[in-house]
Amino acid sequence: MHEASIALSILDVISERCNAEGYSTVESVRLKIGRAAGIMPEALVFTFDAAKHDTLARDAELVIDIVPLGGYCVRCGGNFEAEDAYVLNCPLCGSADFKIERGYEMEIVEMEVK
Amino acid sequence: MKVKVVTRILEANERLAEENRRKFRESGVFVMNLMGAPGAGKTSLLEKTIEGMKNRKRIGVIEGDIAGTDDAERINSTGVPVVQINTGGACHLDANMISEVLPDVPLGELDLLIVENVGNLVCPAEFKVGEDMKAMVLSISEGHDKPLKYPLMFQESSALVVNKIDLLPYVNVDIDKLKRDAVSLNPALKIFEVSCRTGQGLEKWIEWLNGLN
Numbered sequence: 433m434h435e436a437s438i439a440l441s442i443l444d445v446i447s448e449r450c451n452a453e454g455y456s457t458v459e460s461v462r463l464k465i466g467r468a469a470g471i472m473p474e475a476l477v478f479t480f481d482a483a484k485h486d487t488l489a490r491d492a493e494l495v496i497d498i499v500p501l502g503g504y505c506v507r508c509g510g511n512f513e514a515e516d517a518y519v520l521n522c523p524l525c526g527s528a529d530f531k532i533e534r535g536y537e538m539e540i541v542e543m544e545v546k
Numbered sequence: 547m548k549v550k551v552v553t554r555i556l557e558a559n560e561r562l563a564e565e566n567r568r569k570f571r572e573s574g575v576f577v578m579n580l581m582g583a584p585g586a587g588k589t590s591l592l593e594k595t596i597e598g599m600k601n602r603k604r605i606g607v608i609e610g611d612i613a614g615t616d617d618a619e620r621i622n623s624t625g626v627p628v629v630q631i632n633t634g635g636a637c638h639l640d641a642n643m644i645s646e647v648l649p650d651v652p653l654g655e656l657d658l659l660i661v662e663n664v665g666n667l668v669c670p671a672e673f674k675v676g677e678d679m680k681a682m683v684l685s686i687s688e689g690h691d692k693p694l695k696y697p698l699m700f701q702e703s704s705a706l707v708v709n710k711i712d713l714l715p716y717v718n719v720d721i722d723k724l725k726r727d728a729v730s731l732n733p734a735l736k737i738f739e740v741s742c743r744t745g746q747g748l749e750k751w752i753e754w755l756n757g758l759n
Binding site for chain 1: 731
């Protein structure tokens with residue numbers, strides 16, 4: 433449950449950027465969160481909404497795009513995506529020799545400002 | 547108007563962690579971030595590790611807890627320098643909390659600094675503090691299902707210390723499954739089975755840690 437720290441970090445990053453570039457209001461913030469990043473999207477939205485009141489983002493909506501865990505198998509060469517936050521074997525051939533390429537993202541992609 | 551931001555959310559923490567790391571390197575101090583659930587035996591492992599290593603390495607400790615100084619007092623009685631951080635509610639240590647107490651840590655007089663994180667299997671794995679290595683303690687009675695329930699911590703750790711191994715005959719825990727799942731999540735993970743109560747297995751852990759820095 434470190435979503436509160438994450439929400440405060442998001443507000444820091446976007447406030448800094450708005451101050452530097454002269455924007456006065458943030459209307460929405462789009463995030464990319466990997467399935468395996470250890471973040472509960474509902475808890476992040478809840479804590480963001482609780483923390484945003486005295487900031488430029490007081491009316492901002494948090495939009496979260498979830499990135500599924502994905503990678504490729506070294507043995508069968510296939511690309512895969514998983515629903516879970518972890519993979520123990522290649523979902524295609526069962527091999528344990530695979531590489532994870534995405535699913536750990538925790539990024540602010542863009543924001544809508546005025 | 548849309549503005550591209552493209553910033554890692556924890557970038558500020560990572561920058562501070564890098565700054566801490568630079569200070570540790572300059573002083574030649576190796577830093578271990580020790581994580582695990584409340585009651586797993588993190589402080590007990592620390593006491594035994596200090597006892598077994600203090601003739602070979604100059605050790606210092608930063609204790610992270612939500613409240614209280616019990617752990618710092620336990621470490622203090624082993625004779626090594628210790629600083630207590632009370633997070634006042636936060637469930638993990640971050641790079642800024644470490645950076646704020648660094649003036650109280652005698653880095654120039656240390657070879658090994660151990661940061662004992664707040665008891666929690668989730669959040670500490672997310673926040674770098676400037677460490678060279680992360681290790682985790684899991685007591686055997688916590689169950690063999692923990693790697694698949696809390697994968698990130700097992701993936702982030704270089705070593706897993708399975709503590710209270712003397713309780714194995716009394717609990718319904720499949721230690722082979724525990725080890726198999728942990729290694730599947732992290733093939734490079736070193737696993738040590740120890741009991742801080744009986745002393746079983748501690749020597750191997752201490753030799754390994756001593757050889758790292």
